[in-house]
Amino acid sequence: MIKRSNIDNIIVAGKSGAGKQPRIDVLTGEFSLEQLSTGNIFREYMGQFDASGYKGEISQFFDDSAPSGFVPDGEIEDAIRKATGAEGDLSGVVLGLKAKANINAGKFVPDTITNALFEKFFSRTGYKGMVLDGFPRTAEQAQFLIDLSKEKGVSLDLIVLVENEDDLIVGRTVGRRLCSDCGKVYHIEFKPSKDNVHCDKCGGKLKQRSDDVEDRIRSRLQEFYDKVVPAMKILEEAGIPSVVVNGNLEVFTEENVRRSVMEQVQPLLDE
Ligand SMILES: [Zn+2]
CATH class of the missing domain: 3.40.50.300 (P-loop containing nucleotide triphosphate hydrolases)
Incomplete structure (x- = not known):
């Protein structure tokens, strides 16, 4: 104990x-x-x-x-x-x-x-x-x-x-997007921005981290x-x-x- x-x-x-x-x-x-x-x-x-x-x-x-x-x-x-x-x-x-x-x-x-x-x-x-x-x-x-x-x-x-299961982790991670200006984190499925292209907060362009692609994960x-x-x-x-x-x-x-x-x-x- x-x-x-x-x-x-x-x-x-x-x-x-x-x-x-x-x-x-x-x-x-x-x-x-x-x-x-x-x-x-x-x-x-x-x-x-x-x-x-x-x-x-x-x-x-x-x-x-x-x-x-x-x-x-x-x-x-x-x-x-x-x-x-x-x-x-x-x-x-x-x-x-x-x-x-x-x-x-x-x-x-x-x-x-x-x-x-x-x-x-x-x-x-x-x-x-x-x-x-x-x-x-x-x-x-x-x-x-x-x-x-x-x-x-x-x-x-x-x-x-x-x-956590591998496939779940892959699914969650490949969908992750970051605002290239303010760093706010989105997810294309679970937490999308309004247009899925720009940040709702500052209008910056959303991007995928190079670490978040499937073979890296x-x-x-x-x-x-x-x-x-x-x-x-x-x-x-x-x-x-x-x-x-x-x-x-x-x-x-x-x-x-x-x-x-x-x-x-x-x-x-x-x-
Ligand atoms: Zn932003």
């Missing part, structure tokens, strides 16, 4: 487009936790790198013979200090550079770098009080998280899997099966309880979402 007052961290996982965010909102509210998203962590440290003002070619720091794929951190720091006059701790800037160098080169960011970024950000929270969103996403990241939580003496209390789904499912299995095998929450409600209201989450979680709570 989980003591409501003793919850350190909850992990939320689900396919891209399954409807994680409303369920995360329920969990953060219900248990007074904060959301920790991998996307925000990457933005934070890549932002720190951008703010350093370093304008040199970052691919020069790749070193394929090193386990990290990069030359030693000291060398990178020296180059940044020399070019920008930066002082103090540059570890976040270096991590941001490494993430950015991989992304710019069209490569996957290696687990070692994602883990380091995650740990750096997680340490600021005291390693607790979080709903983890987007981490862990691979088996290696899952093992890292288990080891880190043991080392820091905090618990991983619960896994919440938001489930299917490949994100495949990645979920290949990487995230094994990651969750490792967490479960480590003894972390998990529940499955329906990501597809017939009537979507805040109360229905809350109820669908808490119906699953409540039986595990020892109030």
Whole structure:
């Protein structure tokens, strides 16, 4: 059983487009936790790198013979200090550079770098009080998280899997349209604008994100099966309880979402 007052961290996982965010909102509210998203962590440290003002070619720091794929951190720091006059701790800037160098080169960011970024950000929270969103996403990241939580003496209390069928996700996502001026989100079937071409709010032209086409969506789904499912299995095998929450409600209201989450979680709570 989980003591409501003793919850350190909850992990939320689900396919891209399954409807994680409303369920995360329920969990953060219900248990007074904060959301920790991998996307925000990457933005934070890549932002720190951008703010350093370093304008040199970052691919020069790749070193394929090193386990990290990069030359030693000291060398990178020296180059940044020399070019920008930066002082103090540059570890976040270096991590941001490494993430950015991989992304710019069209490569996957290696687990070692994602883990380091995650740990750096997680340490600021005291390693607790979080709903983890987007981490862990691979088996290696899952093992890292288990080891880190043991080392820091905090618990991983619960896994919440938001489930939704592949075809439903594809249907919902391919129909999504964004206003190219104000960013408002529409759906050609479920939430169309008046003429399905322009934004009702500002008149901007609606567009489809390049990520929202069917083969991109299917490949994100495949990645979920290949990487995230094994990651969750490792967490479960480590003894972390998990529940499955329906990501597809017939009537979507805040109360229905809350109820669908808490119906699953409540039986595990020892109030
Ligand atoms: Zn608009």
